[in-house]
Amino acid sequence: MNLKIIRTDQVYRQVLALSPEQGEALFRKEVLAPFRGKFARQGLSIEAGQGADALQILSLANLTPFNLRPEHSADIEALDDSVYQELEKAFHLAIDSFEQAGIHPPCKEYVLAILLGKAESPVMRLNDNYLGEGGIPGYIFLSLVPSQETLRRLPAALAHECNHNVRYQFVDWQQGALKELMIAEGLAENFVLKLYGPDYLGPWVTKTDLATLDSLIKPKIKANLDISNLYGAAPYLYGDELTQVQGGRPVGLPYAAGYSCGYHLVRYYLKKTGLSVEEASLKTADEILAQVPEFWEQPTSQL
Numbered sequence: 069m070n071l072k073i074i075r076t077d078q079v080y081r082q083v084l085a086l087s088p089e090q091g092e093a094l095f096r097k098e099v100l101a102p103f104r105g106k107f108a109r110q111g112l113s114i115e116a117g118q119g120a121d122a123l124q125i126l127s128l129a130n131l132t133p134f135n136l137r138p139e140h141s142a143d144i145e146a147l148d149d150s151v152y153q154e155l156e157k158a159f160h161l162a163i164d165s166f167e168q169a170g171i172h173p174p175c176k177e178y179v180l181a182i183l184l185g186k187a188e189s190p191v192m193r194l195n196d197n198y199l200g201e202g203g204i205p206g207y208i209f210l211s212l213v214p215s216q217e218t219l220r221r222l223p224a225a226l227a228h229e230c231n232h233n234v235r236y237q238f239v240d241w242q243q244g245a246l247k248e249l250m251i252a253e254g255l256a257e258n259f260v261l262k263l264y265g266p267d268y269l270g271p272w273v274t275k276t277d278l279a280t281l282d283s284l285i286k287p288k289i290k291a292n293l294d295i296s297n298l299y300g301a302a303p304y305l306y307g308d309e310l311t312q313v314q315g316g317r318p319v320g321l322p323y324a325a326g327y328s329c330g331y332h333l334v335r336y337y338l339k340k341t342g343l344s345v346e347e348a349s350l351k352t353a354d355e356i357l358a359q360v361p362e363f364w365e366q367p368t369s370q371l
Contacts (some may be wrong), residue, residue: 069163069173071156074099074181077147083133084141091133092116096123102179106207129191129199130211131184143184146214151222155180155210158223161263162230169346173237175205180226185213190313194323196271198222202229203252205237224260224268231259235349242353244298246326249305250289251353254330258338258345272324273331278368281332285325290364293357301326333363336371 079098083091100107100114100122107114112122127134131143159180166173185192191199197213198221208229212218235252242248257273276285288304295301303311305326308318337360338348348356363371 069160070177071159072102072177072179073152073156074102074179075152076181076183077144080131080136080140080144080184083136084138084144088133091136092123095133099181103181103207103209106204109204126183129186129189131186135186140184143214146219147182147184151182151219154223155182155226158226159230162227162259163234165259165263166234166346166349169344171234171238171346171350173205173234175233175237178206178208178233180208180210182222183209183211185211187213191310194309194313198225200225200229202232203236203241205233208233221268221270224264225270227260227263228256228270231256231345231349238350239352243296244301245353246289246295246301246304247293247353247357249298249301250326250330251334251356252330253305253327254332254334255345255349257327257331258334259349261335262345269331270327272327275323276325276328278332280322281328282367285321285329286364286368288319288321289326289329332368332371333357333360336360336363336368339371 076099079095083095086094096114096116104114107122111120112125113119114122116123123132123134126132131140159178163173185197187197192211192213196218197215198211198218200208200210202208208226210222210225210229212222232252235255241252253272257269260268260270292304295304303316303319304321307321307323307325309323311318334348334356337356338345341348341359
């Protein structure tokens, strides 16, 4: 497998030394252009003034030429060689885990970039200042506000996104159906659990206690599993706070409700079936759900 890492630290430094117009042009060329295929599938343009602008979207939660300032220099310096070396190792660890399970992803070329998150962004705050995007095969973004803790967790975040990346080379994402998104997030976090252990599970899992999961989240998710589009599914996946930040309508669920539900469902599925998380990652949501109907009715602690 070939991994192309975009050294965004170098690009950020160059942007600070250029005029706003030159910095924007450089960022579009060096950071966005390698992700052209990803953005095209999302209906976004990497060129200004040609439809929905990928750079404008990224600027909502990340530092880009639109909002980068000299005071961000310390954050740029935090993205040093050791960070990229650790991520390259983490990428190959994740892909090798699938290969060793006899699963050979057809995609051989991958692109990875780290974006600096905006510390004032509600999205960053709710996600403990790190997150990722890897649902389109061949492309992975990671975002963080650098700190000792977020840098420590970055390889695990990459493993999470690698799981998505491999899954969607074999399984259709069903236009963002709730059951598929929930299962996909559950698989990705169980993959993190296998490779890095429970200390590296993301806040999208660890912030939810089992009492809330059983009394509130599971009943509401179960009742809405037939939602078949991303717009309708997102509030159940992300919870009210993130939904409202993004201009959506709350549905009465806590932060990352669908993530925590998916994590515990998939964990039980793996226990019940004896499959590895790599093998399970190639199963459809319907195949997984069919094996664990009791998950919805029994206390999670007893499964």
